[in-house]
Amino acid sequence: METKQITLDEIRQTIRRVMSELVEFDVSEISDDALFIEELGVNSITIVQMFLTCQDTYDVVLANEMNLAEPMSVQKLAELVYSKLN
Amino acid sequence: MKTKITGMGMYLPEQTYTSEEIEERAGFTRLGLKKGLVRMLTGCESRHYSAPDEMCSDLAAKAGEAAVRDAGLEITDIDALIFGAITRDYSEPATANRVAHLLGMKDCFTFDIFNACNAFISGIDLADSLIKTGKAKNVLVVCGEALSKWTKFDYTDKDELLMRAPVALSVGDGGGAFVISAAEDDDPSGIVSTYFRSLPQFWEVGVIWGGGVIHKEESMLFVPGTVNKLTQAHADMTKAYFPPSIEKAGWKVEDIDCFLMTQIADWILKNIKKTVGGRDDQFISVIKNIGNCGACNIPLTACIARDTGKIKKGDKLCLMGGAAGASLGTVNVVL
Numbered sequence: 001m002e003t004k005q006i007t008l009d010e011i012r013q014t015i016r017r018v019m020s021e022l023v024e025f026d027v028s029e030i031s032d033d034a035l036f037i038e039e040l041g042v043n044s045i046t047i048v049q050m051f052l053t054c055q056d057t058y059d060v061v062l063a064n065e066m067n068l069a070e071p072m073s074v075q076k077l078a079e080l081v082y083s084k085l086n
Numbered sequence: 087m088k089t090k091i092t093g094m095g096m097y098l099p100e101q102t103y104t105s106e107e108i109e110e111r112a113g114f115t116r117l118g119l120k121k122g123l124v125r126m127l128t129g130c131e132s133r134h135y136s137a138p139d140e141m142c143s144d145l146a147a148k149a150g151e152a153a154v155r156d157a158g159l160e161i162t163d164i165d166a167l168i169f170g171a172i173t174r175d176y177s178e179p180a181t182a183n184r185v186a187h188l189l190g191m192k193d194c195f196t197f198d199i200f201n202a203c204n205a206f207i208s209g210i211d212l213a214d215s216l217i218k219t220g221k222a223k224n225v226l227v228v229c230g231e232a233l234s235k236w237t238k239f240d241y242t243d244k245d246e247l248l249m250r251a252p253v254a255l256s257v258g259d260g261g262g263a264f265v266i267s268a269a270e271d272d273d274p275s276g277i278v279s280t281y282f283r284s285l286p287q288f289w290e291v292g293v294i295w296g297g298g299v300i301h302k303e304e305s306m307l308f309v310p311g312t313v314n315k316l317t318q319a320h321a322d323m324t325k326a327y328f329p330p331s332i333e334k335a336g337w338k339v340e341d342i343d344c345f346l347m348t349q350i351a352d353w354i355l356k357n358i359k360k361t362v363g364g365r366d367d368q369f370i371s372v373i374k375n376i377g378n379c380g381a382c383n384i385p386l387t388a389c390i391a392r393d394t395g396k397i398k399k400g401d402k403l404c405l406m407g408g409a410a411g412a413s414l415g416t417v418n419v420v421l
Contacts, residue, residue: 043314044317045127045249045252048123048126048127048252049120049123052120052123053120055122056120056122063125063126063129063352064352066126066127066353067353067356067357068317068353069321069353069354
C-alpha cells in the first residue's frame, strides 16, 4: 500500500493551526519566516508546546533540536519536522 | 599550602518518578495540558524523590559518610562540616548540626552556607579558605536537596501551571559530598582556583518567596520555576564570566577534561558548550535520569562521571555553577 507523503506545506498548516490555539494574535497575518520570540513576542513555553505537538502529531523526536536560544519560525520548525520525516 | 578533593560521595533516594507521573500529579490532565512539557523543555525523564520522613540532613549524611570512606578517613579526622543546599531541615539550627550528629561527629565545627544552586561550590570555596588559613585540615562539604518537598502540586490555575511547571517539576532530590583536605604543594592534585561573581540586578528572578521573615506562610515555600530572564541572559553571562574564570587557573578551554555544571536543561548545556568553544566529550548531562537537583547537581554529576569512567584521578575539572541571585561560580581543580 502506498503511503501518502507529508508535504512541507501540510506541516506549516499544522503549525499555524496549533499556534492559533496558543497565541492571542491572528496567525493568518504572520509570515512563515517571522521569528517567534524576536518578532512575534511568543513566550518560550508556547514554543515548547508547539514542538511537543509536532512531535506527537508526526511521530518524530524533536527533543534534541529544542533550543530556545536559536531563532525559530513556522518555516524553520516545519523544515525541522520535514527533515525528520525524510 | 594547597587543598585537594580527597573523597566524593553521593546518595539518591530509592523512589523514582517519571516526568509524566509528576505532570499528572501537578494537574496537567485535570487542567487540560498536554503532558511531555517537562521532558521537552529540560530533557528530564525521571528523578528521585526523598521519602516523607527523609530530611535534607539524612540525604547529606549518607553522601557524607560515603565521601569520608572514599577519602580513606575516619569521621574523627573531619574537623569542619559545611552543609550547602537550597533546602534545609529547619530555619534553626544549621542543618549541618544534624548531619554531624548522624555521622557521629563530636570534635568539629559545623555551619550552613546558602547560595541557591551554588551553595555547594561556595562551600568548597570556603573549605579551601579554612584549610589555607590553618583553621581546618579535613573539611566535609555536604549537600542534601529535598526539593520535592518544596514543589508545588496543588495547581488550580492552568496559566500558572504552564508558567511554572516545565522548570519547577524537573527538580529531584539527592545528596552529594566532597572531602576537601590539606595537600603538599608538590601534590599534582588540588584546587587550582576559585572564582565567584554575583549579578544582584537579577535578585528577583527565581525567588522562593517563603521561608524568610517576609512571607511566613507555607504556601509561599515552593520552587517557582520562573527563571526565564536568567535563561535568556545565560549566553551573555557565560561570555562575560567564563574567560576570566579559566584564565585565573592558567588553563585554556581545551585543557579541561570535564565541565561539571549546574543541570537546568539540556539545551542550556549545549549553548554553554557552544559559547565556551568546548567539545562534546568535555560535558556531561545527568538531568535525564536525576533531574535538576539544585546545589547537589555538581557533586552528583561528579560522582556519576567518576562511576561511569568519564573522569579519573589527574583530570582537570571545571566545576561551573549558575544560581539564582544571580550567582556565578567556578572551581577549577585537578582531581
